[in-house]
Amino acid sequence: MPEGFRGRPVFDGNKCVGCGGCANNCPARSILIFDVCQELRILQYVGGRCTYCGRCAEVCPEKAITMSREFETSTNDIGDAQQRMELFMSTCQRCGRCFKDESALEKLKLTGYRFDDLQNQRWIFGAGAYQENQPAVKDIFIEMDW
Amino acid sequence: MLKELCQKMFGRSLWVYHANSGGCNGCDIEVLNALTPYYDAERFGIRLVGSPRHADVMLCQGPGMRATARALRAAYEAMPAPKLVFAIGSCACGGGMWFDSYSVLGPVEKVVPVNYYILGCPPRPEAIIYGVAVALGLMEKKAAPVEFKQTELPIPRYHPEDLRRQGDLVIYEKAEKV
Numbered sequence: 001m002p003e004g005f006r007g008r009p010v011f012d013g014n015k016c017v018g019c020g021g022c023a024n025n026c027p028a029r030s031i032l033i034f035d036v037c038q039e040l041r042i043l044q045y046v047g048g049r050c051t052y053c054g055r056c057a058e059v060c061p062e063k064a065i066t067m068s069r070e071f072e073t074s075t076n077d078i079g080d081a082q083q084r085m086e087l088f089m090s091t092c093q094r095c096g097r098c099f100k101d102e103s104a105l106e107k108l109k110l111t112g113y114r115f116d117d118l119q120n121q122r123w124i125f126g127a128g129a130y131q132e133n134q135p136a137v138k139d140i141f142i143e144m145d146w
Numbered sequence: 147m148l149k150e151l152c153q154k155m156f157g158r159s160l161w162v163y164h165a166n167s168g169g170c171n172g173c174d175i176e177v178l179n180a181l182t183p184y185y186d187a188e189r190f191g192i193r194l195v196g197s198p199r200h201a202d203v204m205l206c207q208g209p210g211m212r213a214t215a216r217a218l219r220a221a222y223e224a225m226p227a228p229k230l231v232f233a234i235g236s237c238a239c240g241g242g243m244w245f246d247s248y249s250v251l252g253p254v255e256k257v258v259p260v261n262y263y264i265l266g267c268p269p270r271p272e273a274i275i276y277g278v279a280v281a282l283g284l285m286e287k288k289a290a291p292v293e294f295k296q297t298e299l300p301i302p303r304y305h306p307e308d309l310r311r312q313g314d315l316v317i318y319e320k321a322e323k324v
Contacts, residue, residue, distance in 0.1 A: 001270070008265075013294030028236070028243045048240025048253065051267035073265045073289045074277030078239060078253075080289040081265055088296045 006052045007070040011045060011083050015064035018043060018087040022056035022065060031056060041089050047073075047081025159191030160278070163201030163225070167218045167254065169208025172268040173235040177205055180271035187275055198224040203278075206258065209237040209244075210251040222258040230281060233260045234274060236267040 018041045023031040030050040034042040057065040073081060166174055180187050181194055195201050198221045210218070222231065233239045238254040245252060254260060264277040279285045310317045 001272075005270075011292070011294070013296065028240075028245070030240070046240070047265060048263075049236045049242055049245055050240075050265070051236050051243060053267075070288075071266065071270050071273045072276045074262060074273060074280050075265075075287055075289040076262050076281075078263050080287075080291055081239075081263075083292040083294075085294040086296060 001069055001071065005069055005071075006054050006067040008047070008052070008068050008073055008081075009045070009050070009054070009056060009065050010068045011043070011085055012064045012066070013085045013087065015062045016043065016085060016087060017062055017064075018089055019061065021059045021061065025055045025059045027051070027053060027055065039089055041087045043085045043087060045083040047083070048078050050081075159193060160203050160282075161193050161195045161201050162203045162205055163195055163198045163221070164205045165198075165207070165218060165221055167206060167208040167214040167238075167257070168211035168249075169235065169237050173207035173237075176268045176271055177207070177234065177274060180274045185271045185275060187278070190278075192278065198222070199226065201225050202228070203230045203232060204258070205232050205234050206238045206254045206260070207234050208254070209242050210254045210257040212249045212251055215251060215257045218254070218257050230261045231258055232262045232264060232277065232281070234264045234269060234277075236265060239263045239265055242267075 018033075020033050020043075023029075023033045023043070028049045028051055030046050030048070032044045032046060034044065036042060052067065054067050057063075057067050075081065164174065164177055178194075179185065181192065198204065202225075204222060204225060206218070208214075222229075233254050236242055238260075241250060241252045244250050251257065262277055262281045264274055266273050269277075276285065280287045
């Protein structure tokens with residue numbers, strides 16, 4: 001197999017948070033999502049028309065999908081290609097309904113890119129300053145109108 | 147049983163007929179790549195023939211299309227029994243990326259009965275040779291459906307009915323996972 005060969009995608013149920021980004025991005029609509037009840041989400045990968053494009057692995061925020069190097073997937077039953085995950089969705093502790101997991105942007109804000117982190121602040125708010133090679137100037141004069 | 151039957155029926159050289167019912171030509175090139183001297187499927191006796199009347203195996207590429215469905219069906223019926231049909235590529239196996247458009251009927255099994263599926267877009271020549279080897283009973287198939295079930299809720303669940311007031315404190319007794 002050549003370097004960079006993409007085979008069958010492998011789904012890791014322990015890492016998956018059930019955000020559905022893979023199903024949203026699959027060009028062949030090969031990943032289906034069923035919400036059977038309030039707390040249970042079924043994520044089904046129907047392998048038949050998957051083109052191994054790797055977009056699901058690219059978009060997955062938790063890196064729960066990896067493109068394996070398996071190519072020996074020939075079978076006499078098309079059902080052998082499918083993968084299925086039953087996931088509990090976390091619910092709000094007050095209202096009992098599902099809520100969205102924090103997005104990648106919000107996580108970025110929380111780990112190391114906080115408002116009180118003066119060292120990293122310029123990477124967000126002073127992005128123009130970073131490009132203009134004026135690192136410390138705009139840290140002080142932050143405009144408050146965003 | 148199917149393995150013994152296959153070995154009995156197709157004990158000698160397989161002659162394959164290669165039918166494209168509207169694919170993008172990628173799978174055709176991979177099939178020809180499997181037959182040409184680099185991978186050399188001809189050492190197993192697999193030979194490409196030009197007419198379905200000479201063939202034992204039909205390799206279908208491309209989805210079942212509205213325009214070519216009758217021709218594909220006629221080619222299938224022209225093959226002498228016993229015959230095998232291989233669906234090669236994700237178009238033939240599941241309808242491909244445009245499975246729901248007007249001119250595509252769906253996977254090729256809506257037109258002809260399919261015995262073996264070789265997945266990939268396009269499948270590697272190794273995958274095609276492996277699929278033929280599985281069909282002939284030379285190798286075991288490795289694909290199996292994967293199922294994952296979470297048996298317990300990953301976070302503790304909040305039960306407001308278990309709150310108990312004790313003086314100034316509110317005690318929450320039940321905090322284990324569900």
